[in-house]
Amino acid sequence: MSLKLDGLASFVAVAESGSISEAARRLHLAKSVVSERLAEVERTLGATLLHRTTRRLSLTEDGAAFLERATRIVREVDEAAADMAERRGTLAGPLRLSAPVTFGRLHLGPALYPFLAAHPGIEMTLEFDDRRVDAAADGFDAVVRHGPLLDSRLVAWKLAPSRRVLVASPAYLARHGTPADAQQLQDHRGIFYTNRGVADWRFEGAEGAVVLRAKSALRLNNGDVMHDAVVAGLGLGLMPSFIAGQSLRTGALQVVDIGLQAPEEWLYVARPQGRPASAKLRALVDWLRSAFGEPPYWEQWRQSGPERPQPAKRRSARPARGS
Incomplete structure (x- = not known):
């Protein structure tokens, strides 16, 4: 029996995302390629790993048992490849992040561009979403978030106060x-x-x-x-x-x-608990902290200077017309 790594990666992506279409998008492959790789894994194992209906996919009992080890194998291979790159003094490999829409547009994107230019071996996928995604279940290496840290399954690095x-x-x-x-x-x-x-x-x-x-x-x-x-x-x-x-x-x-x-509150980067922090993720956190500054540059309005707007003078509040 010989299982191919790309087949395992396709199975893990389908199981985590819940659909072949989403897995194909994450892997940058055609749906037909992911479907064939998944079918090949099942043929090799002689087991059905997924229940397929017209509306959704779900793990079979065999699939659930196989997923844990398959996930560990895929991640260990990725981490081993990244470790070899780091030994050569480079940061490389996939890095998948989720971030809030407005913060991503205003601040995260501009800070990331020079980081990625300095480390061309990193293959970053950045998804903007204001909802609080499940970092582990949705397949993210880390999430960038603002506010209280509500999920105890995450390990967080603080980026800047807010x-x-x-x-x-x-x-x-x-x-x-x-x-x-x-x-x-x-x-x-x-x-x-x-x-x-x-x-x-x-x-x-x-x-x-x-x-x-x-x-x-x-x-x-x-x-x-x-x-x-x-x-x-x-x-x-x-x-x-x-x-x-x-x-x-x-x-x-x-x-x-x-x-x-x-x-x-805080802006922070959080990764799923139980996963080791990769060198590229640690480097990204250090880069962002430096790029944002302490205090962060968007707090400059608090400093004295000609542009600083003073708090509005208090005056008697009157009801708005038509309110």
């Missing part, structure tokens, strides 16, 4: 007034980011966590559109400084000070 700030456009504040405290904030319109699980604004007060609500002007699941909606004057937004920072520097947005701050 704190969400309450902001509004000067035009919105001129029309509706500036809330001076939490009570007045409830009379204003808000732009809410729904991928955090709740549409509430959470702050830290002297007596602990404070949850505030404003009237909903717009609920959405994309940071770019959230930023643009706040700049357009539709309402206030509580957004990470890595999104709001540039507009705070130019004055397109202003900080709204209600005497409370959102909890400090």
Whole structure:
């Protein structure tokens, strides 16, 4: 019996992704090639590894038993090849990452381009997705995320601190007034980011966590559109400084000070527990930390200088017309 490594890799990719189409996309192969390799593995083993229906694929009992060892073999071969490259002083091999859409566009992509140019042997796959993907089940080597680390199955490296700030456009504040405290904030319109699980604004007060609500002007699941909606004057937004920072520097947005701050959070890279950290992943983390800086460059609006927008002057908040 002779099993080919490319057949094992195809089986692992199909089992992890749940479909031949997705496995083919991950492996950069035609569906027909993945199907044939999978069929060859089953012929060689004399066992059916997957139940096939018109809607989905699922592991058979034999497939589930075989998957663990097949996965370990494929990863060990990849790691061995990467280790040999590292012994020669190079970083090489596949590296699959997931990252949030807006952070990826604004900051991660620009930081990655010189890293990849410096290490042409790395074959990176970068997928942008604001949902919290399952790093292990979805086949990622690591995920880049912002916020609290909720999955205990992940091992995380911190990249940079991050704190969400309450902001509004000067035009919105001129029309509706500036809330001076939490009570007045409830009379204003808000732009809410729904991928955090709740549409509430959470702050830290002297007596602990404070949850505030404003009237909903717009609920959405994309940071770019959230930023643009706040700049357009539709309402206030509580957004990470890595999104709001540039507009705070130019004055397109202003900080709204209600005497409370959102909890400090982190940008981090996390890998599935139980997998050793490859040299290329460790090198990437070091590179990103250096590229973002300490404090990160998107926090420059907090520093003194001619571009620094001052927090909006408190004035009596008046109800918005038509709200």
